[in-house]
Amino acid sequence: MRLRNKPQMVEAVMFFADQKISKQMLYPEFEAVLDGVVNMPEFTDQQMHAVYVLINPRLLVRSLVFFYIDFDEKGAVDPSWNIPLRHLAERAGRGPDLGAGPIRLACRSQTSVPWHQMHLWDPDLSPKNNHLLMIRDAVKRNTLSLLFEETHEHFFATEQFTVAAEERWDSASQVAVDTQAADREKDQEQRKKAAQIIKQQRLRISTLEAQHEEQLAALRLQHQGALTAQQQRALELEKQLAQQESLNRQLKQQLSVQADNLENLRADLQARLRAFEQHEREAMDSLRQQFEHELQARIAVAVVDYKEQVAIRDVEVAYKAEQAAQLNNELLQLKQQLQEQAGQSGEQILERLSRSGVVFVACHPGVGHITIPLKDMTFYQQKQREYIAKKCAVSEEQYTRWLAHYENPVCSIQLDDHAQCGLPLARENKPSSFVDGVTDRCSKHKRF
Template sequence: MQKKPQMVEAVMFFSEGGIAKEMLLPEFEAVLDGVVNLPELADQQIRLAHVLINSRLQVQTCVFFYLDFDDSGAADPGWNLPLRRLADRGETGPDLGAGPIRLVCRSRCPVPWHQMHLWDPEPNDLLLLRDAVRRNQLGLLCEEELPPRTARSLTKEDAHRGAADSDGERLKAARLIKRQRQHLQDLNREHSEALARLQLAADEREKRSQAEIRQLRAALCGQQGANASLVEQLQVKAESLEQTREALARLAELEVSRRNELEAVSGQIHNEMEARVAELQRRIKLRDAECFTLNDQKARMQEELDRLKGELERQAAQGVERVLGQLAQQGMVFVVYHPGAGHLTIPLQDIARYLENPMAYAAAKCFVGEEQYRQWLSHFQQPTCEAVLTSGGRCALPIDRIDSPARFVSGESNCCSRHRAGNRLRNAS
């Protein structure tokens, strides 16, 4: 029975001159597993492309990725990219003959942590892939578009071609088995060489260990002689230490006699110090009594000074009131002007209250509170909107001036129509 062509996964190796090598996915997996090495790619980072090819030798998906090879041409054992899953999640790319492909590269990576292992192709790289797949150097089974008249006449030729393709697949399998056997022989040879190197290294380590043992024995003999010398030195030092102890005992006796003398002198000094301290305490008490007397005199003088100041202030106030009374008797009138209240005539008995708080006096004449009068006065002097904007500044839009403090309403009279409290409430509702 003739085999039907189906979707095939392949891997293309790029070089400076174009596509240097083509592999089916099983062959590439053998390279990844270390079964097959590629010495011609030793110590290089290679640009590759995983492609999905349909039965008409047309590219369906492309994943452009890197792969490192060591000095022997073996693939990086830590490499692990889910190529087929990335291809299934790729973005829409250019049309290479079978409609827009699914494309995965560094700039179009659906999984961010795989981005560092990908590369961006040039337009010519996509064309190289398309042409390489069409050349079919991998020997893939494919469908050929034939005219209906010649379809029956080519049945035998198709059968021969299918048989040839089967022979080609068997030949590839035989070559792969041969390469694997050769690889196993190389591994056995390398294992034998490594074992011989290890045996040689073990012999050398044993020789070095024997030499170190001889050196340690010689050092031990020298150390024993040094220990004997140290024992003699310790005996000499012990005799010297005994002599030192006797000298210290004599010094201790001298220390006792000196301590007794010091105690006698210390007692005499202590008595003298107590007598001096008593004298100083007596003098301090006398000073404290003098300070108390001075503080008492100072307090009485301060009270007298305060009394005189109060008397002086009362006399001055009485003098001012007397002068103001005389001026009032002569017909003099005290008139002030305040915005909103106009010219105010201040009686003599209200002058003190006016001087204490002129703003409150004017507000009372306008029949409003002091705070409302101050807000109205600010509005009267500069009739602009005082609403605070979200930016932190003031609206400052010119508005109509309210001439009477009694008609002024904060939040209404000093705001434009947009920022009045009533409008805000209606907008909120």
């Protein structure tokens, strides 16, 4: 007696490229890819759209999980990738009917685990490129050569039907009752189909809303960046203008002082000339000669003193510059050694933790729980706020302002008496929806 393999539930993974299914594999093959046993050169250095599919013995879809997966330059999976596909499929919400009743669907807009939302994507439900129908048809084609149960419909020949006897014609009322029951069943079936269509349309609407929200966040970030650049340019111009005005005032003061000194010197010289004119020419000549000699002597002495001071200062400056260069070189060497020692020890510890299966998760306002890959850990430690701002799709400056508003949601306008308005406001929970001068101000001081 030969045993026959019985069909059972099968797990598979499908990859999408250019809005089409580019590759299919069974879940054990996908696990081999995750373990690094097999690489996929066709996905080198790409982030692929993939789908976890659970198939029943009749080649009908039961569960779907739409997720992202990253490949490096060698075609291997990113070692920090860790998404519990089976857990998400088991806890997923209800989706449309693909032939075997409502499926379990996990995607970006419908997931039971919020911190995995950023690693999921929404399927396209448009009539031209419906991803769900593509998956259903691909499973039906059975490219993976799965075992399945063959279903046969029973047909009856017309010779098998006989006319009831005349005495049984009175049971027509019972036939009408059965017909009404069949109509009710059809009505219920039509209602179920309508409910499934409505649910599918709601899922499509939520997907479109999520896409629109992402596009809106990108536009807001672009607008905020342009606005910030314009504001910085305006501040620079104002600063340059203030510096120029200050320089002009200083020059005017110097000119005024020089003019006063010149006028005083002129008056003094005129007084001396009048005095000299009163004396005899010989006395005036002698005084003039004496004055010139004294002036030349003083100038010579002053020039010698100044030259000696300048020479001393030049030697001191050269010596200090040499000492500063030596100290800077020593400081750079010490910093480099310290960074190499700290970086080597820290990276070794993090690599050991990553190989042990440890996942680095952090919680921050505005983004919630995030998984930090090992390659981003150094950037996260050095520039934590900038890293979190990128995760929120906003600039670091906007995230800083939003964080101040989030921690203390009051009107931040400064009044004339150097006091803050302080009127309580509704807290804005999304950094991308925060607008400086609008969200953090009351209706009285809001900047339009």
